[in-house]
Amino acid sequence: MPAMTRLIYFSPTSTTKKIVEQIAVGFGDTSVTHHDLTRLREGLNLRLGDGLAIIGVPVYAGRVPEICLERLDGLSASSVPAVLVVLYGNRAFEDALIELRDVVVAKGFAVIAAGAFIGEHSYSTTTQPVAAHRPDLADLAKAREFGSLIASRLRDGIGAALPVIPGDLPYKERMSLGGVAPETDPGLCTLCGTCASLCPTFVIRVDDRVLTDAERCLKCCACTKGCPPGARTLHHPTVDARREMLVNQCSERKEPALFL
Ligand SMILES: Cc1cc2nc3c(=O)[nH]c(=O)nc-3n(C[C@H](O)[C@H](O)[C@H](O)COP(=O)(O)O)c2cc1C
Ligand code: SF4
Ligand code: SF4
Known part of the structure; x- marks a missing residue:
């Protein structure tokens, strides 16, 4: 069992954080440290030599948000096992998980498992709900199961191989909506x-x-x-159109996808 479990996440509306926390519960380590990047002004400056890292980010336009890349910039490791999590709003996670994998591998982590989970969409409102109240109890249970599976694989010495993760290269082009705010x-x-x-x-x-x-x-x-x-x-007209599309086309429940 690794020495310490580190939860490293960016999570403005807390859905990513909830999943990462439940994976840690399932993993069963009592020694857990949080590195919450969400409101960190300077970015993370951390080099890991042991333990397990559970790294979670939301999906923005099928990618890892640029702000997460900036805040993860000062993170590195020497062959520390990592579990990756992307949290998406019931549309699609597209290239976010392979992008996160590539970033984390380049930092010196050994990726042993990855998961794409679903959370309430940022644009969801009470009158136009999209994946409202997710992650729900079933999602949280799935996250704990995932953590427990990872622990048993590590105990059995399985898990050194990089899991196959869906996504395309080159990654999807970034979309920006500059100048729009609540x-x-x-x-x-x-x-x-x-x-x-x-x-x-x-x-x-x-x-x-x-x-x-x-x-x-x-x-x-x-x-x-x-x-x-x-x-x-x-x-904003663009956001309102997006929300409408999400309500009309992304209301059917998607389930978490696990790769290990
Ligand atoms: C700018 C932006 C782009 C988003 N793009 C996607 C997307 O491509 N696919 C998707 O399913 N959800 C998308 N979402 C929804 C978020 O992935 C989702 O709400 C996530 O749970 C938020 O994580 P958090 O609660 O940790 O902040 C987007 C949200 C924002 C704000
Ligand atoms: S102002 Fe923009 S970045 Fe800040 S919390 Fe609101 S939506 Fe998020
Ligand atoms: S918009 Fe006004 S009421 Fe709402 S959180 Fe900000 S300061 Fe408070």
Whole structure:
């Protein structure tokens, strides 16, 4: 059994975090350290020599979000086993898992298992739900099973081989929606500051009103989902069309896919 389990994740709306945590529960190590990259200003500076790393990121447009690559930049390892997780909003994970694999292998990890799990889509709203409330109890149980399977494989000495992971090369081209960000209804806003404290890119300022630097907004919706009175919403013609497409075409439940 490895010396310590490290959970390394970026998770603005906490669905990735929930899965990574449950994999660790199933893995059964009592010594767990969290490296939460979500609101880390400087990025991670960490070299691992032993233990197990469980590394989780959300899927943005079929890829690993660029901000995750930046925050993982200072991470490296010498042949430390790693479990990879991508969390997607019930549409598709496309090239995100192979991209994460390539990044993590280049950092010196030995990837022993990977999983694509489903979480509530960032764009999901109460009136237009997409994978609402996922990961649910079944997803969390699946994550624990996955962790337990990885532990038993490591005990049996299986798992040195890199699992086959779906995805294409070159990766899908990145899509950017620069200049789009959630807006605040001043009639509902209480100026509580919660949105600013939740924002992974620190682009929200709250004084006598809420100001957002839209150029650096991820559209992660941590601020809209976390706003206590529901004053903050993401509505833009492109996002609204995307949400509509998701509701119409991605409502059928997808299940986690495990590779090991
Ligand atoms: C900009 C953006 C792009 C996204 N692209 C995809 C996608 O390509 N496929 C998908 O199924 N979900 C997509 N999602 C949904 C997220 O992958 C999903 O909501 C994820 O659970 C969020 O993780 P978190 O809760 O850890 O922040 C996207 C979300 C955002 C904000
Ligand atoms: S979380 Fe909502 S209510 Fe609080 S400051 Fe932000 S927009 Fe206003
Ligand atoms: S302002 Fe943008 S980046 Fe910040 S929490 Fe809201 S959606 Fe995410």
